[in-house]
Amino acid sequence: MESNHNNVPQSAHAASAGGAEPNYINAHKGIWSWMTTVDHKRLGLMYLVGVLTFFGLGGIFALLVRTQLLGPIFGGASGKQEWLFSGDTYNKLFTLHGAVMVFLVIIPSIPASLGNFFLPLMLGAKDVAFPKLNLMSFYVYVLGGIFLLFSIFTGAVDTGWTFYTPYSSTTSTSVVSAVMGVFILGFSSILTGVNFIVTIHKMRAPGLTWVRLPLFVWAQYATSLIQVLATPVLAITLMLLAIERTMGIGIFDAKLGGDPVLFQHFFWFYSHPAVYIMILPAFGVISEIITINSRKQIFGYKAIAMSSVAIAVIGFLVWGHHMFTSGQSELASAVFSFLTFAVAIPTAIKTFSWVATMYGGSLRMNSAMWYAQAFLFLFTIGGLTGLFLGTLSVDIHLHDTYFVVAHFHYVMMGGTMTAFVGALHHWWPKMTGRMLNEFWGKVSCFFVFVGFNVTFFSQFLLGTKGMPRRYANYLPEFQTWHQISTIGSYLLGLGFFITLIYMIQSLINGEKAPKNPWGGLSLEWETDSPPIEHNFHGQPVVNNGPYEFPEIDHSKSNRGGH
Amino acid sequence: MNLGSALGYMMAQAANTTSWWKPIQASAHAGAVDTLFNFIMYLCFFFFVLIVGAMVYFIVKYRRKGNGPERTSPIKGNHTLEIVWSVIPGILLVLIFAWGFKDWLAIAVVPANAMEVRVSGQKWNWTFTYPKEGIVSADLVVPAGQPVKLVMTSKDVLHSFYIPDFRIKRDVVPGKYSVLWFEPSEEATHQIYCTEYCGTEHSNMLSKVKVVSSAKYEEWLANGGDEDGGTPVPLADKGKKLYEQRGCVACHSIDGTNKVGPTWKGLYGSARKFTDGTSLAAADENYIRESILVPNAKIVAGYAGVMPSYQGQLNDKQLESIIEYIKTLK
Ligand code: HEM
Ligand SMILES: [Cu+2]
Ligand SMILES: [Cu+2]
Numbered sequence: 001m002e003s004n005h006n007n008v009p010q011s012a013h014a015a016s017a018g019g020a021e022p023n024y025i026n027a028h029k030g031i032w033s034w035m036t037t038v039d040h041k042r043l044g045l046m047y048l049v050g051v052l053t054f055f056g057l058g059g060i061f062a063l064l065v066r067t068q069l070l071g072p073i074f075g076g077a078s079g080k081q082e083w084l085f086s087g088d089t090y091n092k093l094f095t096l097h098g099a100v101m102v103f104l105v106i107i108p109s110i111p112a113s114l115g116n117f118f119l120p121l122m123l124g125a126k127d128v129a130f131p132k133l134n135l136m137s138f139y140v141y142v143l144g145g146i147f148l149l150f151s152i153f154t155g156a157v158d159t160g161w162t163f164y165t166p167y168s169s170t171t172s173t174s175v176v177s178a179v180m181g182v183f184i185l186g187f188s189s190i191l192t193g194v195n196f197i198v199t200i201h202k203m204r205a206p207g208l209t210w211v212r213l214p215l216f217v218w219a220q221y222a223t224s225l226i227q228v229l230a231t232p233v234l235a236i237t238l239m240l241l242a243i244e245r246t247m248g249i250g251i252f253d254a255k256l257g258g259d260p261v262l263f264q265h266f267f268w269f270y271s272h273p274a275v276y277i278m279i280l281p282a283f284g285v286i287s288e289i290i291t292i293n294s295r296k297q298i299f300g301y302k303a304i305a306m307s308s309v310a311i312a313v314i315g316f317l318v319w320g321h322h323m324f325t326s327g328q329s330e331l332a333s334a335v336f337s338f339l340t341f342a343v344a345i346p347t348a349i350k351t352f353s354w355v356a357t358m359y360g361g362s363l364r365m366n367s368a369m370w371y372a373q374a375f376l377f378l379f380t381i382g383g384l385t386g387l388f389l390g391t392l393s394v395d396i397h398l399h400d401t402y403f404v405v406a407h408f409h410y411v412m413m414g415g416t417m418t419a420f421v422g423a424l425h426h427w428w429p430k431m432t433g434r435m436l437n438e439f440w441g442k443v444s445c446f447f448v449f450v451g452f453n454v455t456f457f458s459q460f461l462l463g464t465k466g467m468p469r470r471y472a473n474y475l476p477e478f479q480t481w482h483q484i485s486t487i488g489s490y491l492l493g494l495g496f497f498i499t500l501i502y503m504i505q506s507l508i509n510g511e512k513a514p515k516n517p518w519g520g521l522s523l524e525w526e527t528d529s530p531p532i533e534h535n536f537h538g539q540p541v542v543n544n545g546p547y548e549f550p551e552i553d554h555s556k557s558n559r560g561g562h
Numbered sequence: 563m564n565l566g567s568a569l570g571y572m573m574a575q576a577a578n579t580t581s582w583w584k585p586i587q588a589s590a591h592a593g594a595v596d597t598l599f600n601f602i603m604y605l606c607f608f609f610f611v612l613i614v615g616a617m618v619y620f621i622v623k624y625r626r627k628g629n630g631p632e633r634t635s636p637i638k639g640n641h642t643l644e645i646v647w648s649v650i651p652g653i654l655l656v657l658i659f660a661w662g663f664k665d666w667l668a669i670a671v672v673p674a675n676a677m678e679v680r681v682s683g684q685k686w687n688w689t690f691t692y693p694k695e696g697i698v699s700a701d702l703v704v705p706a707g708q709p710v711k712l713v714m715t716s717k718d719v720l721h722s723f724y725i726p727d728f729r730i731k732r733d734v735v736p737g738k739y740s741v742l743w744f745e746p747s748e749e750a751t752h753q754i755y756c757t758e759y760c761g762t763e764h765s766n767m768l769s770k771v772k773v774v775s776s777a778k779y780e781e782w783l784a785n786g787g788d789e790d791g792g793t794p795v796p797l798a799d800k801g802k803k804l805y806e807q808r809g810c811v812a813c814h815s816i817d818g819t820n821k822v823g824p825t826w827k828g829l830y831g832s833a834r835k836f837t838d839g840t841s842l843a844a845a846d847e848n849y850i851r852e853s854i855l856v857p858n859a860k861i862v863a864g865y866a867g868v869m870p871s872y873q874g875q876l877n878d879k880q881l882e883s884i885i886e887y888i889k890t891l892k
Contacts, residue, residue: 294634296634301638327733327738327740341658344651345648380614381610387602387605
């Protein structure tokens with residue numbers, strides 16, 4: 001056990017020495033107790049199951065998409081042969097893949113599952129500020145998911161997850177139910193955001209000042225702000241699209257007197273900030289994993305916390321970098337390009353700070369730490385390739401090619417998903433009371449890392465050579481790299497499959513987890529694993545920052561610092 | 563090596579732009595785009611090696627040995643270092659921005675002596691119209707060394723006109739004209755793609771730009787855009803070519819399978835049923851001609867009226883060629 005810096009009443013432990021005190025999982029029994037629960041931990045767990053299920057579904061779509069692209073199907077009017085899927089089926093597959101992964105997986109992944117579970121614990125609170133609202137957001141999430149699934153069974157959608165008009169207002173597929181699904185999911189996101197903001201402001205334990213907040217909490221705070229401010233714009237945009245489709249009122253469709261490019265402005269006004277909804281929580285996770293396993297103070301706490309806020313603010317002003325070829329004004333393009341480079345700076349600062357945190361540490365290379373290092377590697381590539389795309393002249397060539405596909409997979413999948421899986425390894429013992437198998441954790445990380453790079457690095461080469469995205473077939477010159485990419489995706493799939501297996505194994509007969517397996521100082525490590533129903537016995541009091549580990553050698557002078 | 567000379571070295575390397583993994587450079591500004599691409603790439607290599615190198619070095623050096631707790635450094639930050647690693651990337655980023663902006667202005671501003679071609683995108687083919695000569699063509703034919711201005715619009719949804727060898731791309735929007743220009747450097751044929759997703763046959767919305775000598779170009783114009791020139795070709799062969807080039811192939815098969823539209827196999831002379839309940843005993847030349855020019859006059863039962871009209875896009879000779887071709891599909 002690491003020395004305990006904070007004052008957490010322990011008395012009840014002694015009292016319950018006779019039999020194990022019930023934890024949040026077994027305190028109430030029966031399916032009904034889960035369906036009506038307002039316990040943030042149970043809701044977090046339910047979100048986690050939902051997110052992982054949809055991740056499996058989206059992954060299957062991805063593998064089907066990649067399998068099609070193995071094929072000997074050379075485009076061009078004449079000698080055209082069909083291989084696995086027709087053009088229409090392929091278009092539905094990549095749309096479903098994108099929509100499921102973005103709206104049902106990545107956006108809710110870290111905030112809704114781990115955020116719900118750990119935010120109140122880290123704050124030393126009994127629950128979020130509005131527990132019933134939390135239950136409601138979960139049902140709203142489920143309802144949104146049902147709408148999206150419903151659209152799959154009623155002919156699916158073929159618009160791409162971006163729903164660009166006028167294609168989306170004219171195609172015969174089930175756009176309205178898909179759009180309604182995304183619209184509803186947006187509310188879940190907004191409600192969760194509001195709940196978190198209030199919780200962070202109002203429910204911090206005595207002594208837990210803003211500068212003592214774990215960086216995961218800061219990241220959730222910045223994310224929640226974006227969710228609350230940006231998501232309504234998406235909701236309005238999708239509503240307008242549904243109105244156009246159902247009532248024939250011209251908004252985006254030129255045939256009805258609307259403006260198709262307007263939709264893109266609305267859409268990206270939400271969706272660019274949304275990429276920060278996706279990545280900021282991952283930043284928070286990485287800050288936690290690296291500090292705890294380096295046994296050191298984070299390098300530049302304030303710079304890391306403030307850069308999240310800077311990213312959140314500037315992130316609202318760069319949406320036009322998705323539209324350099326759309327015909328927006330030259331002045332607008334120039335401003336958007338400039339601001340895009342401006343967001344790159346806080347992002348770079350974070351990366352440098354994480355690496356610097358490891359300097360002079362005592363690194364515990366557990367599987368969570370392996371995933372964190374994979375994140376640093378992959379996210380660096382994702383971020384750096386963003387520079388090509390932010391550059392006006394170069395983006396004209398690369399826009400809507402596989403270069404973009406590779407870029408956003410490096411950031412979303414290599415960044416957010418890697419951090420999410422790493423976070424699961426880190427907090428699994430706390431959530432389930434069981435340890436994960438460290439050996440298989442590293443094996444799966446290895447497959448994910450190698451598979452990922454094989455899959456997506458080849459796509460940078462494809463894109464640079466001019467391979468457009470969303471193509472069901474392609475010219476022969478692109479085939480080799482497509483096939484390599486597909487093989488990589490199978491390795492990647494294998495990596496995640498291994499994870500699934502040892503997670504199930506851990507639930508069945510995993511080693512029992514101690515309270516604080518990694519020696520963390522934030523409050524979630526002070527309660528039992530799994531936590532008791534009301535999180536803590538009595539009110540914890542915080543006396544220290546979250547990263548003042550006992551190993552730190554204060555006899556050496558602190559060079560620099562804040 | 564100081565930063566200045568390192569940058570100078572990178573810029574020099576960047577100018578050496580041809581490589582197997584890039585498309586060939588076939589327009590006046592392709593070289594400039596590649597130079598900047600390479601410059602950014604070398605910068606990325608540098609920062610990647612710096613970050614990942616430090617990461618790997620720290621992992622090896624500071625890995626926990628043994629089980630007991632070890633002492634760690636109390637460092638919490640370092641203002642000088644933090645300023646350095648914010649300001650240097652900041653300067654480099656402004657440099658990249660300005661460079662990209664400068665090159666991009668050259669791509670955006672059309673020279674006054676450019677010749678104009680109109681481009682129309684429609685599911686799922688491109689049509690090029692030469693306004694002065696009144697020529698309509700499925701391929702873009704242009705003389706080498708001559709700046710060309712494309713005035714583009716779409717008949718249905720968004721498309722995007724992309725020629726990788728020229729490093730140019732621009733969305734094609736219904737109800738609006740968008741402009742793109744290029745100066746092809748030598749005689750060669752280049753691939754045109756649609757890069758804005760537009761539905762079923764998006765990946766087959768391909769075409770070619772043929773860069774020819776100015777003599778050949780004049781000859782092509784004189785022949786009314788007919789590549790076969792004066793040499794006689796059977797009408798049915800010409801019809802087959804039009805079937806492929808004008809995008810009929812996207813919706814009509816010739817082997818009996820029904821796609822978006824009915825197959826052409828056995829069409830000529832067969833009985834037709836229409837959605838309004840009327841019917842026709844045998845499809846003849848007049849019916850086929852009308853189907854192409856006014857597709858919605860009679861809509862074949864079981865299909866939607868989605869076929870675009872080719873009024874004004876196919877001349878009489880071309881219509882006849884298609885009809886002759888359909889006749890051969892028994
Ligand atoms: C098993 C791993 C994955 C593979 C093999 C994969 C593969 C692909 C492929 C082949 C495409 C289609 C490109 C095209 O047709 O132009 C695509 C698109 C996309 N993927 Fe993934 N992907 C994976 C994981 C993810 C994850 C975790 C996310 C979460 C954010 C994601 C988000 C997207 C998005 C947003 C698109 C764009 C969809 C669209 O343009 O409509 N992918 N992916
Ligand atoms: Cu963006
Ligand atoms: Cu297209």
